[in-house]
Amino acid sequence: MSALAEPRAPRAAQPAKDPVLEIKNLSVDYGYDEPTHVLRQVSLTLNRGEVLGLAGESGCGKSTLAYAATRLLPPPGLITGGQVLFTGRDGAKQDILALNDKDLRASRWQDMAIVFQGAMNSLNPVHRIGRQIADAITAHVPSMGKKDALDKAADLLDLVGINPDRLRDFPHQLSGGMRQRVMIAMALALDPQVLIMDEPTTALDVVMQRQIVEQIADLRERLGFSVIFITHDVSLLIEIADRIAIMYAGEIVEEAAAQDVYRRPRHPYADGLLHSFPPLRGPRRELGGIAGSPPDMAKLPTGCPFRPRCAFAFDACSAIQPELAPSAVPGDDPTRRVACHLHTPDLVTAAGFEPRPLPERLTTP
Ligand code: SF4
Numbered sequence: 001m002s003a004l005a006e007p008r009a010p011r012a013a014q015p016a017k018d019p020v021l022e023i024k025n026l027s028v029d030y031g032y033d034e035p036t037h038v039l040r041q042v043s044l045t046l047n048r049g050e051v052l053g054l055a056g057e058s059g060c061g062k063s064t065l066a067y068a069a070t071r072l073l074p075p076p077g078l079i080t081g082g083q084v085l086f087t088g089r090d091g092a093k094q095d096i097l098a099l100n101d102k103d104l105r106a107s108r109w110q111d112m113a114i115v116f117q118g119a120m121n122s123l124n125p126v127h128r129i130g131r132q133i134a135d136a137i138t139a140h141v142p143s144m145g146k147k148d149a150l151d152k153a154a155d156l157l158d159l160v161g162i163n164p165d166r167l168r169d170f171p172h173q174l175s176g177g178m179r180q181r182v183m184i185a186m187a188l189a190l191d192p193q194v195l196i197m198d199e200p201t202t203a204l205d206v207v208m209q210r211q212i213v214e215q216i217a218d219l220r221e222r223l224g225f226s227v228i229f230i231t232h233d234v235s236l237l238i239e240i241a242d243r244i245a246i247m248y249a250g251e252i253v254e255e256a257a258a259q260d261v262y263r264r265p266r267h268p269y270a271d272g273l274l275h276s277f278p279p280l281r282g283p284r285r286e287l288g289g290i291a292g293s294p295p296d297m298a299k300l301p302t303g304c305p306f307r308p309r310c311a312f313a314f315d316a317c318s319a320i321q322p323e324l325a326p327s328a329v330p331g332d333d334p335t336r337r338v339a340c341h342l343h344t345p346d347l348v349t350a351a352g353f354e355p356r357p358l359p360e361r362l363t364t365p
Contacts, residue, residue: 018048019048019087020048021228022043022045022046023084024084025081025083026083027041027042027080028061028064028073030076031076035080036298038064039250041081041251042065042250044065044245046228048224049225050226050227051216051242052243052245053229053231053236053245054229055246057232059294062230062232062247063117063199064077069084070096070112070114071104086107086194096112109189109192110190111193112193112196113195116183117200117202125172128169129166129167129169129170129182130153133156133182137153140189153189156186157185159188160182160188160219161181162181162185176204176208177208177211180201181212183200188219191225194226194227195226196227196230197227197228199230199232200216201236210239213240217239229241234274238258243257246270248306249297249305250297252337253270253306253338255324256335257336266327266329266336266338266343268310268311268340268342271361276289276290290309291309301318303317303320304322305321312362314353315353316351316355324337328358329362331365342362
């Protein structure tokens with residue numbers, strides 16, 4: 001866990017609302033006879049040129065979302081519903097979940113690439129890194145000759161800040177940070193439009209984490225791809241993301257601009273996450289953490305899954321499951337979404353319960 005730096009200033013030219021990836025009502029079960037619903041109707045939109053951060057405690061479904069969206073979910077995971085719409089540079093839209101094997105293979109790495117959790121340890125220890133990058137390129141572009149692929153591998157190493165002379169090194173001759181950079185280089189080999197990064201810095205020390213995050217931000221600026229950056233460490237997202245989605249128990253519970261999540265969390269769980277890190281600058285704030293543990297996904301409580309840990313729970317929370325709705329705080333960005341009954345007093349009243357006023361803590365202007 002690291003301290004919270006100030007969020008970086010918004011980029012001068014914010015990405016236009018031009019969706020490159022739209023995840024709609026994506027649901028995943030684990031197991032067949034008595035399935036556990038680990039992802040429940042998750043909807044997210046990634047705009048072109050944007051970094052979307054996905055945060056939440058371990059086991060909340062972040063990685064499952066990444067694997068399901070790229071059709072890499074291993075058994076017993078089963079996608080039970082939803083769409084993953086990818087829009088190509090030509091404007092054509094395709095549902096990744098509906099592609100046949102040939103089209104899916106063509107789409108991988110060229111449209112969307114993924115850097116897996118612990119990817120730096122997946123390099124083959126007995127092959128030189130140049131050959132490994134070149135093999136990955138020729139597997140997807142068989143028409144490219146070996147020499148051209150090695151030249152491309154050298155360019156890619158240079159792109160991620162590694163001297164191309166290291167092309168002939170074996171993985172054990174590189175530091176952990178360099179191996180992770182090699183994996184990022186490999187993922188960028190075919191100029192993908194979307195890069196999904198699943199905990200790409202978890203195994204690295206904080207100095208190296210920062211360098212990798214800065215490098216990803218720099219590459220994004222230069223190459224223009226979009227990123228879904230998955231981590232349990234929300235402090236990292238504050239530095240790199242344009243927008244942040246917070247997940248809990250297989251659902252999105254808050255989605256907003258990174259600056260808004262950092263300064264004005266609206267969901268009690270997002271508020272707890274933000275108060276689990278000491279700020280590096282600005283006024284001191286109380287470290288509260290979050291009481292209790294993440295839920296057993298096979299035995300979720302009725303109503304709101306966060307209820308047993310929530311300091312603001314009231315009667316409606318045990319009876320109705322909250323859905324994402326606009327924040328009820330006056331002046332908030334209208335696109336900001338929160339899944340909490342504190343923000344939907346009309347729905348609570350219509351269901352026959354007494355609404356609870358928003359606590360002051362969750363209404364910071
Ligand atoms: Fe807490 Fe209720 Fe909001 Fe859930 S719906 S986060 S239990 S106040």
